[in-house]
Amino acid sequence: MGSILLISQTALELGFQYALVAMALFLSYRILDIADLTTDGSFVLGAAVSVTVTAAGHPVLAIPAAMLAGACAGFVTAFLQTRMGVPSILAGIITNTGLYTVNLMAMGWKSSASLMKKDTVFSLAKGLFGGASFWVQWHELILSAAVTILAGVLLYLFLGTRLGLSIRATGDNRDMVRASSVNPTFTITVGLCMANALTGLSGAVVGQYQRTVDMGSGTGIVVIGLACLIIGETVVGRRGMGRGVIAVMVGSVIYRFIYAIVFYTKVVPVDCLKLLTAAVVALAIAAPTIKAGAGFHKRKLAALRKGDR
Amino acid sequence: MLRIDNISKTFNPGTVNEKTALDRLSLHLAPGDFATIIGSNGAGKSTLLNAVAGSFFVDSGSITLGGEDVTFTPNHRRSRVIGRLFQDPLRGTAPSLTIEENLALAYLRSSEGTAPLSRIRKKDKEFFAEQLKLLGMGLEDRMRQPVGLLSGGQRQALTLLMATLVTPRLLLLDEHTAALDPATAEKVLELTRAIVAEHHITCLMVTHNMRQALDLGSRTLMMADGRIVLDVSGQERAGMTVDDLLRRFKKDTGHDLDNDRILLSD
Known part of the structure; x- marks a missing residue:
């Protein structure tokens, strides 16, 4: 019983921490309609900056530093696609490739870095409230949830502002954005910087939580984020910005629970989970096309059968 | 001119x-x-x-x-x-944004109320409703609906309003x-x-x-x-x-x- 509680607690913690990546994809993929492949690299970048700055003794400063680093990565991708005419997917891949070196650099030219006994935001928070036992047990979850919910509320409020509206319209109808005297180059740049800042924040929190970062920790995170987004939207629904922000959190927590169940029951080998996730995401995104195709074939068959008679 | x-x-x-x-x-x-x-x-x-x-x-x-x-x-x-309308009634509006939000974007062309982080004010909403009423299409009662739900004619009328909201x-x-x-x-x-x-x-x-x-x-x-x-x-x-x-x-x-x-x- 105790172990189930522990497993659930870990799943919730990771769910909230990784929900920030799904939130970033909600902004870039769902709202701006750009598949931002910078995500894998900026997650590691956020984690690397966070761990390095924390190791230097500044765990709190590490969080905004990681977000800023993520925003810079987003800016490079946005610059390539809006100013240099690089196709958006390629722009992300190019930045991501470049980030590999930057990330190594941020970890001091090693492929991983860890924190050992250094203070993190979690260990600092643990000492609050006089070390009450409830708090000691739950502080990691509460802190992770608080960070993610705060980011979600701020994102929701931002999307209701004039700049937020312009960003939402950019993914919808760029002509219309131009007609409102707003430059889509600007809105895409702001959107991608914000999305990658969120991804960087996720990396920063995960890095301090796990007290370690390695080069492989970002691999496939963009697809996992999309899976969370899709799971969440299936459960919560898609209409409205508020619902979208809640959906990414719900989706991410569900994903981590599925992960935990697979991990402990071994219904499928854990190593297969990425393949499974990829298949789920591909199927979910392909669903409208598959549905339309099936409908067409049904009609064609019906018409053929009628013709026989 | x-x-x-x-x-x-x-x-x-x-x-x-x-x-x-x-x-x-x-x-x-x-x-x-x-x-x-x-x-x-x-x-x-x-x-x-x-x-x-x-x-x-x-x-x-x-x-x-x-x-x-x-x-x-x-x-x-x-x-x-410059205000502009195209032949395609879908080109002038953002379908997933509400009528109100579309008008707020068009209103960005005005000199006031354009601070990027400002929100739509109540005063603006009243002004939008008043303008929508002039179209005589009942859109003032549907301000919180996404524009994608409107007909081509309604969308073109809305685009016309947006193009001239700020003269x-x-x-x-x-x-x-x-x-x-x-x-x-x-x-x-x-x-x-x-x-x-x-x-x-x-x-x-x-x-x-x-x-x-x-x-x-x-x-x-x-x-x-x-x-x-x-x-x-x-x-x-x-x-x-x-x-x-x-x-x-x-x-x-x-x-x-x-x-x-x-x-x-x-």
């Missing part, structure tokens, strides 16, 4: 597809002028509107708007003072009623006439309907091969029939007006 001097634009220069769409074209619109443009397929009507709106930069010549040289001004900046120096209409059913087209045209008259907006309208070209506005321009070949206004225009117009076109250009859409329309 609008002064176009000798603008030229050639697409795909140096290839087999080279096309001179605008050829040393000049045009001057006084404040409050409402000119309709008619012409053959490929005469350069839409290209002229694109040049004025800044969808591309012209190869030579200059464009001045309200005394300000905008020849090298990018289109999103020009749109501060523009110039309104560009590119066959903006051509894709609508006749009754809706008539309604949108009536709204256009009323709004343009109320705010004395200088207006340039492309149409394929000869009767419309003579009925609406104060001036009729005919284009052929990237130039304006006919420019009638005042007395001469008042007495003109569609047949007169066609005859004048043939006399001035040496060939018949060739536009399948014109010949098929009433």
Whole structure:
């Protein structure tokens, strides 16, 4: 019983921490309609900056530093696609490739870095409230949830502002954005910087939580984020910005629970989970096309059968 | 208000597809002028509107708007003072945003209330509702619905409102009623006439309907091969029939007006 509680607690913690990546994809993929492949690299970048700055003794400063680093990565991708005419997917891949070196650099030219006994935001928070036992047990979850919910509320409020509206319209109808005297180059740049800042924040929190970062920790995170987004939207629904922000959190927590169940029951080998996730995401995104195709074939068959008679 | 001097634009220069769409074209619109443009397929009507709106930069010549040289001004900046409607009613609005949010974006062109992090105020909403009421389509009761749920005619009327919410120096209409059913087209045209008259907006309208070209506005321009070949206004225009117009076109250009859409329309 105790172990189930522990497993659930870990799943919730990771769910909230990784929900920030799904939130970033909600902004870039769902709202701006750009598949931002910078995500894998900026997650590691956020984690690397966070761990390095924390190791230097500044765990709190590490969080905004990681977000800023993520925003810079987003800016490079946005610059390539809006100013240099690089196709958006390629722009992300190019930045991501470049980030590999930057990330190594941020970890001091090693492929991983860890924190050992250094203070993190979690260990600092643990000492609050006089070390009450409830708090000691739950502080990691509460802190992770608080960070993610705060980011979600701020994102929701931002999307209701004039700049937020312009960003939402950019993914919808760029002509219309131009007609409102707003430059889509600007809105895409702001959107991608914000999305990658969120991804960087996720990396920063995960890095301090796990007290370690390695080069492989970002691999496939963009697809996992999309899976969370899709799971969440299936459960919560898609209409409205508020619902979208809640959906990414719900989706991410569900994903981590599925992960935990697979991990402990071994219904499928854990190593297969990425393949499974990829298949789920591909199927979910392909669903409208598959549905339309099936409908067409049904009609064609019906018409053929009628013709026989 | 609008002064176009000798603008030229050639697409795909140096290839087999080279096309001179605008050829040393000049045009001057006084404040409050409402000119309709008619012409053959490929005469350069839409290209002229694109040049004025800044969808591309012209190869030579200059464009001045309200005394300000905008020849090298990018289109999103020009749109501060230029309103524009396209034939496709879907092009002017963002479908997943609500009516209210679309209007708020259009309102960004005004000088006040444009701080990027400001939200739509209650005062703005009341103003939007008031304006929507003037369309007579009941949209003021649906302000929180996504625009994607509206019909083409409603979306075009909304686009018209958005383009004129902040009175523009110039309104560009590119066959903006051509894709609508006749009754809706008539309604949108009536709204256009009323709004343009109320705010004395200088207006340039492309149409394929000869009767419309003579009925609406104060001036009729005919284009052929990237130039304006006919420019009638005042007395001469008042007495003109569609047949007169066609005859004048043939006399001035040496060939018949060739536009399948014109010949098929009433």
